[in-house]
Amino acid sequence: MNRVLPILVVLAAILALWYVAVVPMNAGWTIAQAERAGHELTFVDIVADTMNQDRPRLPAPHQVAAELKKTVLDTKVTSKRSLVFHGWITLQSTLWGFALGTTVGIGMAVSIVYSRTANMSLMPWAIISQTIPIVAIAPMIIVVLATLGVEGRTVPKAIISAYLCFFPVLVSMVKGLRSPGAMQIDLMKTYSANAGQTFWKLRLPASVPYLFTSLKVGIAAALVGTIVGELPTGAIQGLGARILIGDQFGNPLMIWSALIAAACLAGALVTIVTVLQSLALQRMGYAR
Amino acid sequence: MTLFLAALVLWMAAWWLNTRIAGSSLASSYVGRTAVPVVFGLSVLAIWELVVRGLDVPQVILPAPTVIAETFASETGTLWIDFRQTALKGAISGYVIGCLAAFAVALAIDRSTFLRHGLLPIGGFVAALPIVGTAPILVNWFGFDWQSKAAVVVVMVFFPILVNTVQGLADTAAMQRDLMRTYSASYWQTLLKLRLPAAMPFVFNGLKIATTLALIGAIVAEYFGSPTRGMGFRISTSVGTLELAMVWSEIAVAALAGTLFYGAVTLVERWVTFWHPSQR
Known part of the structure; x- marks a missing residue:
């Protein structure tokens, strides 16, 4: 209870601030409308109107909630108006990108741990790769894959998420695979274990706690990557595309509801990885 | 062959x-x-x-590096204008505002345990969200010029720095704080001489994450409307006309800018946190 209460209070405060901000953000339009119609408005009228505009600059929380209810619960899941449908599209690319990024990250980590040359050649470039803003590359990846004849957008979006997701996995896996001490490696040697056995029975199990910590960062990064992949490229399906279309048609409610949906998706994904982490670590006997 | x-x-x-x-x-x-x-x-x-x-x-799939270098050399004027618009005006100003704001808020909430327990988990969660999605909203609010790009950057860098700074400020040991108390040091003296220096490795961790985010934010925001200059604007229009050598030149500029920015922050870090084990 002691841990939940402060969070709830802060969330309530954010919600209250949001409501307070709605009034000055939307009041301009209300006042302009009233002047045109020749009405006199009291303060209460203005506040009431700012809360329920069709195209507000800043929608009130209850409007976003209503839009979410409409597009999540009241629309059929297969419909193109359903956020569940768009969330599913985004989720697919996110998971593909996550799988690809994790595989590349682990693969590179293994080669870096086992080969001095790979370590010295790859590591600096892996760091530099993360200072390159991926969004600069995103539109091009999509156009190039389209000219190469790759259908659909799942593959390019997955590549972009993999690009953001591989790095945290790489860094922690290098740390994790190197975490067994000299004593433990010596013990493997006294068992006359070969390289493969040392890897499967010592290094890999020892790296699992590190792996899961990075997977939590990685899955969030993969989702960011997918949405970045959808935003600048004229996609029509996915949460990023909803944001884009909402922007083009001047429909802020659509943007806000897609943003909230993306936040929920991120929360759900991170929670799933956290649960898997505690299950796996318990199974493997890491004290928790 | x-x-x-x-x-x-x-x-x-x-x-x-x-x-x-x-x-x-x-x-x-x-x-x-x-x-x-x-x-x-x-x-x-x-x-x-x-x-x-x-x-x-074909050139429309992947231009050769020499072709890109030629374009880069002949278009330096345009590239410089774009760099100034996106990196200097949009990203750097947003980065500075966002970092200062996050730092100030971190110092403020650090005085209250209640706020810290409430804001830290939320801040950590928000830092993992796809905040780039707010770009169209902010472009709508602040107009097409660099101000809206700076606003996107502020929102993107705020939470990572907030979370890292708050964590860093909590990083001193009870023994060290007690020692300050035996010196009868005031809150501000403890802050300036013990807790802020101890927090610096964490702060710089946040500052380094934020450098990349700043460039990403400034470029994405340009896809939603910008004056006819800027790296994001040039990339999206050049992709549209399949001038991929130009796109790659902009990517090279972005990569250079990102690396230099990151490098600069790392240098300052080395200078400020020279005492930390990772720097020795």
């Missing part, structure tokens, strides 16, 4: 050279540590060139 084979041979030669350097006594020296990645990078560039020429890859 011969060029393609040449690429293969070159690849093996470069790898062999790197293995030799990595295995020699040079490996622990500064020269060796720089030479290996440089050789690797150059060989990748050379192989790219050979493969593109050898397999006749």
